Each structure stands twice: as C-alpha cells, then as structure tokens.
Amino acid sequence: MKKFKLGIVGATGAVGQEILKLLEKREFPASEIKLLASSRSAGTEVEALGGVHKIEETTPESFSDLDVAIFSAGSDNSVKFAHEAVKRDCVVIDNSSAFRMDTSVPLVVPEINAGDLEKHQGIIANPNCSSAIALMAIYPLHKRFGLKKFFASTYQAVSGAGAMGPISLDQEVTEMVTGAPVPNAMPSVFPHPIAFNLIPHVDQFREDGYTKEELKMRNEARKILSLPNLKVSCTCVRVPVYRAHSISINAEFSDPVNLPDAKKVLSSFNGLDFVEKVGENVYPMPIYTSEKENCQVGRLRVDHASDNGLAFWVTGDQLWKGAALNAIQIAEEMIRRNCLRKIF
Ligand code: A2P
Numbered sequence: 001m002k003k004f005k006l007g008i009v010g011a012t013g014a015v016g017q018e019i020l021k022l023l024e025k026r027e028f029p030a031s032e033i034k035l036l037a038s039s040r041s042a043g044t045e046v047e048a049l050g051g052v053h054k055i056e057e058t059t060p061e062s063f064s065d066l067d068v069a070i071f072s073a074g075s076d077n078s079v080k081f082a083h084e085a086v087k088r089d090c091v092v093i094d095n096s097s098a099f100r101m102d103t104s105v106p107l108v109v110p111e112i113n114a115g116d117l118e119k120h121q122g123i124i125a126n127p128n129c130s131s132a133i134a135l136m137a138i139y140p141l142h143k144r145f146g147l148k149k150f151f152a153s154t155y156q157a158v159s160g161a162g163a164m165g166p167i168s169l170d171q172e173v174t175e176m177v178t179g180a181p182v183p184n185a186m187p188s189v190f191p192h193p194i195a196f197n198l199i200p201h202v203d204q205f206r207e208d209g210y211t212k213e214e215l216k217m218r219n220e221a222r223k224i225l226s227l228p229n230l231k232v233s234c235t236c237v238r239v240p241v242y243r244a245h246s247i248s249i250n251a252e253f254s255d256p257v258n259l260p261d262a263k264k265v266l267s268s269f270n271g272l273d274f275v276e277k278v279g280e281n282v283y284p285m286p287i288y289t290s291e292k293e294n295c296q297v298g299r300l301r302v303d304h305a306s307d308n309g310l311a312f313w314v315t316g317d318q319l320w321k322g323a324a325l326n327a328i329q330i331a332e333e334m335i336r337r338n339c340l341r342k343i344f
Contacts, residue, residue, distance in 0.1 A: 003031035004340065006331075007066045007090070009058055009081065010073030011035035011046070014163040015095055018324035019070055020048040026328060029335065036062055037073070060084035068340055070327045071095060086122035091340055093124050093327045097212075100125040100220060107223050109326060110333045111271045112139045117330065118339050124330055128213070129322025130154045130236065131220040134247045136321065137297040137314040140269040142225060144261055145253035145308065149231035152217055155239045155246040156202055157286060160318050164189045166242050173240075194240050202236040211236055244286035245318040252306045259300060262310055266297050271321070276300060284315040295321055 006028070010016040016037070023030065035046060035053045042057040056062060058077070063069060063085035071078050071094045078098040085092050099105040106116035107125045109132050117124060127135070134152055141147070158165035168188040172195035175181055192199050203213035218232035267274040275284045276298035284296035295316035303309030316322060334340035 001029055002335075003029045004067040004331075004335070005032040005034070005065060006030045007034040007036055007062065007069035007085075009036045009062075009069055009071040009077065010095075011055060012037045012041045012044070013072055014159055014165075015072035015319060015323045018319045019072065019328065020046075022320065022324050022328050024049045026332070028328060028332070034062065034066060036069075060088070063088045063090040066090040068093065068331055068334075070331070072323065072327075082123055089341075091120070091122060091124070091334070093126060093330050095126045095323050095327055097128065097216065098125075099123050100127065100216075101223065107220060108330055108333075109135055109139075109224055110329045111136065111269070113224055113226070114333050114337070117334050118337060120334075120339065124334075126323065126327045126330065127220050127224060128216040129160055129318035130156060130213070130245055130247060131217050131224070132322050132326055133245055133295050133314055133316035133318065134217065134249060135221060135224055136269070136272050136295040136316065137266060137312060138221070138249065138251060139225065140265040140272070141251060141253070141262060141310060142227075144265045145255045145257050145310075147225065147227065147230065148252045148254055148308075150221075150249055150251035152232070152234045152250075153248045154202070154213075154217075154234065154236045155241070155248075155286075156236060157239065157241040157243050157245055157318060158190075158194060159243045160202075160245065160322070161189050161238070169194050169240055169242065190238060194238060196240065198240075199238040200235060202238050210234075241286045242290070243317060243319065244289040244315055245322060246284070246286050246313065246315045248311075248313055250303050250306065250309060250311045252303070253308045253310070255308060257302065257308050257310050259302065262300055266300070266312075271295065272297055274298065274300075284313060286315050289315040290317050291320070292317055293320060293325055 036058040075096040075098040078096040214234040217234040283298040299313035
C-alpha cells in the first residue's frame with residue numbers, strides 16, 4: 001500500500017495532540033510525519049507514533065516535501081500557510097473556519113458528503129465541531145423524511161476552546177472549592193467564570209445578535225447537506241464539561257415522521273450509535289462519548305411543537321469527530337478515492 005508524507009500544523013495544540021493519537025490508533029499509512037507549530041515550540045521533542053519527533057517552526061518551505069498536511073492552528077495560520085502548501089503540491093485538510101464557506105473548497109463529513117472530495121482544488125475544510133456532530137444525527141433523518149428546518153442548542157465542552165480551556169476550568173474549580181486563589185494562575189480563556197456556570201456566548205457576536213459559532217451551524221449545514229435555503233436557528237452555550245459536545249435538536253421534516261423508522265435510520269447510520277433505553281436512564285452523555293469515535297443520539301421523541309417534527313439529543317467528542325477524527329477520515333477517504341493529491 002502506498003504511504004504518504006503527512007504534516008500536522010498545530011501539532012502541540014489540543015487538536016494536534018488528538019490527531020497524533022488517532023493516526024496511531026487507526027494505523028494511518030504514513031511514511032513520514034512532520035510536526036509543525038510556532039517558533040515558540042520549535043526544537044521541543046514529542047513522543048508519538050512509537051518514536052520521538054522534533055517540533056519544527058511552520059514556514060512555507062515546510063510543505064515542499066509533504067503529500068498532505070492537517071492544519072489545526074487557527075484561521076490566521078491557515079490563511080497564512082494553506083495556499084503556500086498547495087503551491088508546493090501539498091494537499092491541505094483545514095480544521096479552521098478560514099475556507100469553509102469558500103465555494104471552491106469542499107466542506108466534508110465523510111459519512112455524509114464524501115463525494116465532494118473529488119472536486120477539491122488542494123484545500124478541504126473540516127466542519128465546525130458542533131455542526132459535524134449535529135449533522136451526524138440530522139443527515140440520516142433528512143434522507144428518510146426530508147429536512148425542512150431545525151432549531152439547535154449546543155452544550156459545548158471547555159476543551160473546544162483549545163488547550164487552555166480545561167486549565168481555566170481546573171483553576172476556577174480549585175479556587176471556588178478551596179476558597180484560595182491558585183498560585184501562578186493563567187488568565188481564563190472565557191469571558192466569565194465557567195466553573196459551576198453556563199456561558200451563552202461562543203465566538204464573537206455579530207450585528208444581528210447571533211454569534212459567529214451559531215451562524216456556522218446554519219451555513220455549514222446548508223453546504224454539507226446541499227440545502228442552500230435550509231432554515232436553522234441555533235444558540236451556542238459553553239458548559240463546564242471537559243470534553244464532548246452535546247446538542248439538543250428540534251427538526252421539522254417534509255414527510256410525516258414516525259419513531260420506528262427514525263430509530264431504524266439512526267441505528268443503522270455509520271459512525272452513529274442509537275443510545276436509548278427508556279425507563280433505564282440510558283441516553284447519550286458527554287462523559288461517555290469522550291474518546292469515542294462514534295457520536296451518540298437518543299432522547300428521540302415526536303416534537304409536539306411542530307408538524308412532522310422530531311426532537312433528539314446528540315453527543316460527540318468534539319476533539320475527535322468534531323476535529324481530529326473527521327480530518328483523518330477525510331484523508332483516509334481521499335486515499336480510497338485516489339484523490340489525495342493535487343488534481344487541478
Ligand atoms: P505553539 O504551541 O507553538 O504555540 P490550541 O488551539 O490548543 O491553543 O493550539 C494552537 C496550535 O497552533 C498550537 O500547536 C500552536 O503552536 C499552533 N500555532 C500557534 N501559532 C502558530 C504559528 N504562527 N505557526 C504555526 N503554528 C502555530
């Protein structure tokens with residue numbers, strides 16, 4: 001089997017570290033792995049994939065000898081380096097929001113729209129974490145009943161804010177429980193205390209009162225499902241959970257819905273587990289979805305507030321299906337389709 005030279009931009013970050021774990025777990029066919037980050041970490045040694053690797057500073061030349069690079073270093077660095085990589089014949093799978101709505105860039109959840117990969121022009125975008133997890137449950141229902149619109153409320157874990165998110169939660173919990181300030185505490189990455197609190201604010205506010213994160217749910221759902229007029233309203237909330245996002249969804253469909261068919265399509269969808277035992281307290285929860293490749297869906301009900309509506313609850317590891325895993329699945333799918341190369 002052909003092996004690929006792979007770069008990871010942001011290898012020291014929260015998502016970068018998960019990429020390293022998953023590459024090993026999934027036995028990704030890499031002949032060489034290059035770990036890239038900022039000049040701050042250049043020279044640091046990292047143990048991964050059975051060897052010791054030196055972190056290198058990211059420069060345009062970093063990509064000259066690579067087949068593919070997975071970027072998880074924020075939008076600014078994607079804008080700065082992705083085209084440099086493509087110029088050097090290195091395909092980019094980008095975890096940031098920089099290119100997601102660019103019409104020449106496929107935005108892909110492999111279980112849903114893998115075919116879009118074949119149209120790539122060097123850059124492929126990985127969806128926002130909450131969008132990817134929500135769509136893993138919405139898509140099979142859409143295929144069966146025809147989606148008209150949905151309302152979503154997210155419950156987003158602190159690790160979604162980067163490596164500093166869990167550190168902020170730890171510091172605040174320690175201070176609140178012991179009553180003593182943590183020595184050398186780092187400034188929190190959140191605008192308010194997150195310990196024992198909920199913050200209905202993820203990403204920046206727009207003029208219409210929604211946050212950018214909330215608009216990602218609408219815009220990315222439209223693109224991934226190829227439903228350009230889909231109506232979506234979303235509220236994003238940061239919660240004091242370490243890992244795995246949860247999303248409460250109320251969706252309305254064109255066709256009459258029924259629970260047996262809904263359960264059937266959700267249970268048989270690749271990458272999704274239907275987790276529900278009414279009367280036995282069995283339903284998806286973030287604590288049991290952490291470090292799981294599959295998302296989980298449950299609490300399935302007929303929505304009493306709409307015609308042909310279903311209410312359900314989805315959880316998924318946002319560092320995995322919402323970022324690292326989905327990016328690796330994109331690369332694996334491109335290998336299967338023989339399009340992990342510049343094709344323009
Ligand atoms: P570094 O550790 O050198 O700062 P997180 O989202 O968890 O905060 O991680 C962000 C990632 O993006 C880190 O790996 C970080 O590397 C990387 N990064 C930050 N700035 C740059 C840059 N200018 N070039 C390449 N990688 C960067």
